[in-house]
Amino acid sequence: METITSILSSVLATGPILAMIGSSILGVFIGALPGLNPVMAIALLLPLTYSMDPLVALAMVAGIYNGSMYGGAIPAILLRIPGTPAAIATTFDGYPMAQKGQAARALKIACWSSALGGTASALALITVGPLLARATLAFGPAEYFWIAVFGMASVGVLVGNDAVKGLMAAVFGLLLGTVGLDQLSGAPRYTFDQTWLLSGLDLIVILVGLYALPPVLSLAERADLDGLSASDLKLDNVRVPWSEVKTLIPTWIRSSLIGISVGILPGAGGNVAAFLSYNAAKNASDDPKSFGKGNPRGVAAAECGNNADNAASMIPALALGIPGNVIAALVLGALLIHGLQPGPQLFHQNPQLVGGFMVEMLLTSLIILIVGGAAATRVFAQVQRLPGVLLVPTVLVLMAVGVYVINGRVIDLWIMFVAGACGYFLEKMEVPLAPIVLGLILGPMAEQNIRRALLISRGDFSDLVTRPISATIAIATLALIIWPIGSALFRRRKTSNDAQNEEVR
Amino acid sequence: MKKLLLGIALLPLVAAPALAEYPERAIEVTVPAPAGGGTDTSARKLAILLEKELAASMAILNVAGGGGSVGVTQFMQAQPDGYSLLATWNSPITTVPQVQKTAYGLDSFTPIASTSETAYTMCVKPDFPAEDGAQFLDELAANPNKYTYGNDGIGGTMQLAAERIFQQRDIKAVAIPFGGAGETLQNFLGGHIDIYGGSISPVLPYVESGEAKCLIVTSASTVDALPQAAGLESLDLAAQETLLWRMFLAPAGLDQAIADRLVAALEKTVNDPEYVEFLATKGEIPHVVTGEALSARLQSEFDGLAEAAKNLGLSQ
Numbered sequence: 001m002e003t004i005t006s007i008l009s010s011v012l013a014t015g016p017i018l019a020m021i022g023s024s025i026l027g028v029f030i031g032a033l034p035g036l037n038p039v040m041a042i043a044l045l046l047p048l049t050y051s052m053d054p055l056v057a058l059a060m061v062a063g064i065y066n067g068s069m070y071g072g073a074i075p076a077i078l079l080r081i082p083g084t085p086a087a088i089a090t091t092f093d094g095y096p097m098a099q100k101g102q103a104a105r106a107l108k109i110a111c112w113s114s115a116l117g118g119t120a121s122a123l124a125l126i127t128v129g130p131l132l133a134r135a136t137l138a139f140g141p142a143e144y145f146w147i148a149v150f151g152m153a154s155v156g157v158l159v160g161n162d163a164v165k166g167l168m169a170a171v172f173g174l175l176l177g178t179v180g181l182d183q184l185s186g187a188p189r190y191t192f193d194q195t196w197l198l199s200g201l202d203l204i205v206i207l208v209g210l211y212a213l214p215p216v217l218s219l220a221e222r223a224d225l226d227g228l229s230a231s232d233l234k235l236d237n238v239r240v241p242w243s244e245v246k247t248l249i250p251t252w253i254r255s256s257l258i259g260i261s262v263g264i265l266p267g268a269g270g271n272v273a274a275f276l277s278y279n280a281a282k283n284a285s286d287d288p289k290s291f292g293k294g295n296p297r298g299v300a301a302a303e304c305g306n307n308a309d310n311a312a313s314m315i316p317a318l319a320l321g322i323p324g325n326v327i328a329a330l331v332l333g334a335l336l337i338h339g340l341q342p343g344p345q346l347f348h349q350n351p352q353l354v355g356g357f358m359v360e361m362l363l364t365s366l367i368i369l370i371v372g373g374a375a376a377t378r379v380f381a382q383v384q385r386l387p388g389v390l391l392v393p394t395v396l397v398l399m400a401v402g403v404y405v406i407n408g409r410v411i412d413l414w415i416m417f418v419a420g421a422c423g424y425f426l427e428k429m430e431v432p433l434a435p436i437v438l439g440l441i442l443g444p445m446a447e448q449n450i451r452r453a454l455l456i457s458r459g460d461f462s463d464l465v466t467r468p469i470s471a472t473i474a475i476a477t478l479a480l481i482i483w484p485i486g487s488a489l490f491r492r493r494k495t496s497n498d499a500q501n502e503e504v505r
Numbered sequence: 506m507k508k509l510l511l512g513i514a515l516l517p518l519v520a521a522p523a524l525a526e527y528p529e530r531a532i533e534v535t536v537p538a539p540a541g542g543g544t545d546t547s548a549r550k551l552a553i554l555l556e557k558e559l560a561a562s563m564a565i566l567n568v569a570g571g572g573g574s575v576g577v578t579q580f581m582q583a584q585p586d587g588y589s590l591l592a593t594w595n596s597p598i599t600t601v602p603q604v605q606k607t608a609y610g611l612d613s614f615t616p617i618a619s620t621s622e623t624a625y626t627m628c629v630k631p632d633f634p635a636e637d638g639a640q641f642l643d644e645l646a647a648n649p650n651k652y653t654y655g656n657d658g659i660g661g662t663m664q665l666a667a668e669r670i671f672q673q674r675d676i677k678a679v680a681i682p683f684g685g686a687g688e689t690l691q692n693f694l695g696g697h698i699d700i701y702g703g704s705i706s707p708v709l710p711y712v713e714s715g716e717a718k719c720l721i722v723t724s725a726s727t728v729d730a731l732p733q734a735a736g737l738e739s740l741d742l743a744a745q746e747t748l749l750w751r752m753f754l755a756p757a758g759l760d761q762a763i764a765d766r767l768v769a770a771l772e773k774t775v776n777d778p779e780y781v782e783f784l785a786t787k788g789e790i791p792h793v794v795t796g797e798a799l800s801a802r803l804q805s806e807f808d809g810l811a812e813a814a815k816n817l818g819l820s821q
Contacts, residue, residue: 043540047565050553137691137694138695141692181572183659183684186660195574195608196575198572198574199570321710322707326539329541331541333545333546334541336546336783336786337546337550339783339786341786342710343707343709344711407568455653
């Protein structure tokens, strides 16, 4: 108890509070500007804080991380441009809502969902973090292989109307994922003797090009010179009635759990958490066809899922000293500079700092409610009033700057434009883009881990299905594939029965 | 054209005082590893001290990828003017060229100084049937291909360090490559692999908690942080020493006066008690080798690793 009060009193000091508020606002902007992303922002800013109070530095990490995950939803909803890769799934229903004139409502739901997901995740970090961290150690290469396959199986829901095109997109993603130095044999694949290709294609560069460029180009195509008039914006009267909030609660609970699970197991990240949450919401719905056409539950699932990934992804780093993603690695690096040794003793030896960081992850999730709910939503929705002739060049410049800053390489700009051109033409041919991302992220994860698992089992495939956890995930994967087919058949029979009953009557 | 001529005419005027009053502007330090990692934190901590010593600001640029070769290759475009330095660990310079085609060689650099070093270690679970380094190697030799050991990647320095020892003792163990020491540790703690192979600092807390038993280090002498682990000298394998060490390099052709200035600054800052204490938490010790001696150190390590890579069939 004494620890708790001392943690709270050190976090609720002027420095950390100002840092949390400032960095949350900054985070929303970083998230909202395509190209800029939290990893890059934290990598650039954290070293500048090495001479400051560590709690101020960590408050900054928490604010940028949580703020940007919500910020990414803003352009995703308004312009179909995901501000961060994790906001790709938000575009599916967010943009159709905006087109129906419900932009402000979608933004509000995104804000609440982000705050709730982040809060749930931070609570998990604070309460069961160390316990969960120990549990993740049971996941070896065989289990990670199945997790990747499970994620890819959700492609089934994302492929859209034409399954062949969807699968082609997934395979294209898998192909892109093979570029680079093969970790298990050391052989360079598809690198054409280019050193910059050795580390593979930069995921963020590809995603920014593939997802953000096509909507910008289609915006340019429309060549609207005026934008929306103020009266068309419908910012007033955006109160979401309690009856609708109630319907979102199951989605929030489900997505929080999915986000936390994905976050604690390194390798996938916020975008996969959002996809899986979206997928689960669609599967659980009575009316899956309404998804992709502006269903608020789609926005809620995606935004809640990607924020729930955040704090949970810190669990292995803080509880075990094993960073699960780049931001966690940056945080551990900062702790080292401040003379703290990461590992299982970290919390016992420095409860003030580690506990303080956990509380900051929680508080910044709540700050999003204020920043996003009161201010950002109202301000950012005005973007829709900008005419395309202003918007298109502005977004293009921001994207180019953001992508260049990631590695400081001009070649990345070319990759972004090539990926963007690919995305533009694929969209014209009605090829869905989401499976490409899943292939690109999960393909290498699946490949490396199945090869590691087989190295460990000396080539015995039965190890992949006889271990209890891997068997469970394998069965869940099968269920994920069969479920939509089964429920579609069930619904069809039910409707035809109903029709027969009508006739009898 | 006029501007260009003017520029050329003015060049000596600009260059001459630069030598006299080095450094007079910010120094850019390329770190060929991601932010937050061992090389990055070492370089950044040192940069804070160097800024005071040299009275110039230091900008760290992380360029990760390709086991460090991406960053080093990009660094090759820098001018040898003292304002572009490379802070790297040894692997991109001595190991990576064995297994990848690289655009650089040992002669592409002006060696400034090594800064700190540590060994790799191999650790097992407490129930492993060996209590010291000699028993550990005997157990591995008696059971070919029975044990799996995790490492930082095929052709990485950790794997070559292990294989140099294994080749001397006719040991066959199954190498399982992971993305880094953190991933290796995770799989070791979860019981998915038998032996942790990697740097000392990640595993250190688990030695203290009794979950890991480190039996061998890849340095000739023992390491203070792991007193129970055997050094290679006690196993008659001193010639197989492979260290993880960090250094500052400049592009080839750096002016000697600037190099001397940097050597003096590094010698002072690396041995600063604040830095030594920081290194100790990571299981590292300061070790400054400069100039010609550093060149010789790089060359002998390069040759030893070349042989190990050749025996493994990994050579480029």
